[in-house]
Amino acid sequence: MKKYVNVDIELVKSKFRPIEKKAHKGIQGHALIIGGSYGKIGSVSLSSKACLKSGAGLVTAYIPKCGYDIIQVLNPEVMVITDECHDYITSVYHNLSIQSIGIGMGMGVHKETQQAFLQFLKMNDLPMVIDADGLNILSENKSWLENLASKAVLTPHRKELERLIGNWSTEEEMIEKVKSFSNDYDIVIVVKGAPTMIVYKTMVYINSTGNQALATAGSGDVLTGIITGLLAQGYEEVDASILGVYLHGLTADLAVPETGCNSFTASDIIHYLGKAFLTLEK
Numbered sequence: 001m002k003k004y005v006n007v008d009i010e011l012v013k014s015k016f017r018p019i020e021k022k023a024h025k026g027i028q029g030h031a032l033i034i035g036g037s038y039g040k041i042g043s044v045s046l047s048s049k050a051c052l053k054s055g056a057g058l059v060t061a062y063i064p065k066c067g068y069d070i071i072q073v074l075n076p077e078v079m080v081i082t083d084e085c086h087d088y089i090t091s092v093y094h095n096l097s098i099q100s101i102g103i104g105m106g107m108g109v110h111k112e113t114q115q116a117f118l119q120f121l122k123m124n125d126l127p128m129v130i131d132a133d134g135l136n137i138l139s140e141n142k143s144w145l146e147n148l149a150s151k152a153v154l155t156p157h158r159k160e161l162e163r164l165i166g167n168w169s170t171e172e173e174m175i176e177k178v179k180s181f182s183n184d185y186d187i188v189i190v191v192k193g194a195p196t197m198i199v200y201k202t203m204v205y206i207n208s209t210g211n212q213a214l215a216t217a218g219s220g221d222v223l224t225g226i227i228t229g230l231l232a233q234g235y236e237e238v239d240a241s242i243l244g245v246y247l248h249g250l251t252a253d254l255a256v257p258e259t260g261c262n263s264f265t266a267s268d269i270i271h272y273l274g275k276a277f278l279t280l281e282k
């Protein structure tokens with residue numbers, strides 16, 4: 001058996017399902033994006049927009065009150081529920097019928113947010129992506145990992161990964177540690193970087209798209225939105241991660257001849273998503 005699987009166009013095409021002619025927004029899935037805090041509402045704006053632009057039928061953002069006007073104005077297609085608290089999240093109760101959740105972007109690690117996150121983990125076993133401060137809270141409270149839903153997708157960059165699993169001396173050692181981590185908790189790990197890899201138990205998928213233009217604020221927040229949007233449409237967790245990481249990277253490959261690396265922003269990832277999806281339909 002090959003050691004690592006290369007995530008190329010053929011693999012991604014084999015997993016991609018074009019939207020059906022008779023689809024409606026109810027079939028395309030409802031995703032919930034939870035995150036944000038005072039000064040970091042942009043992360044949720046990027047994530048929820050990317051989620052919609054990946055094909056989710058409906059997207060709701062759960063944010064602290066300070067972000068209400070911001071999200072409504074920036075993303076009129078996104079619905080909004082606000083926490084009791086103005087500046088940060090203190091609970092994540094809702095009565096929506098949803099198919100997937102993305103949580104953690106810009107959320108902060110306030111004590112009350114940490115408790116809300118723990119309650120959230122105990123009450124949810126839907127397909128979900130955990131990013132940024134969701135990962136940082138888990139790193140501070142490792143016993144909470146036991147509460148993760150089966151096949152939850154964790155999307156750490158290298159620093160967040162180190163906080164979760166400790167450091168490593170070689171790339172091989174890191175991959176072995178991530179495989180054990182995935183196996184111990186039955187979770188999917190998207191190790192972000194150049195290249196990004198997707199690890200589930202013994203399987204390691206190495207992405208083939210993307211470039212240094214992606215080294216820009218909010219780039220990971222957009223990736224979480226994309227994967228959450230694919231999960232809402234019923235893609236299985238590993239497939240959603242493979243597809244999401246590939247398309248995210250492809251936006252930068254398609255954009256750079258036009259934008260250059262320096263001027264590429266996370267909003268450009270969202271802008272080029274349509275062109276990236278089109279390459280799968282050829």
Ligand SMILES: NC(=O)C1=CN([C@@H]2O[C@H](COP(=O)(O)OP(=O)(O)OC[C@H]3O[C@@H](n4cnc5c(N)ncnc54)[C@H](O)[C@@H]3O)[C@@H](O)[C@H]2O)[C@@H](O)CC1
Binds near residue numbers: 040041044105218
């Ligand atoms: N507009 C917004 O509202 C934004 C909000 N953001 C939020 O801000 C919070 C903090 O996120 P950060 O990621 O900056 O904070 P972290 O403290 O988790 O990570 C930053 C550190 O990690 C290092 N790092 C990042 N990627 C690395 C890699 N591939 N290899 C090695 N080291 C790496 C950086 O050099 C830096 O030292 C998160 O909640 C995030 O979602 C950011 O996404 C930026 C945009």
Ligand SMILES: Nc1ncnc2c1ncn2[C@@H]1O[C@H](COP(=O)(O)OP(=O)(O)O)[C@@H](O)[C@H]1O
Binds near residue numbers: 132157210214215223
């Ligand atoms: N040099 C690079 N080459 C390819 N991809 C990169 C590079 N730098 C960053 N990325 C990608 O950009 C994203 C950065 O995510 P993250 O660090 O979480 O950003 P943020 O928290 O600001 O949203 C990841 O998907 C990562 O793989």
Ligand SMILES: [Mg+2]
Binds near residue numbers: 131
């Ligand atoms: Mg991030």
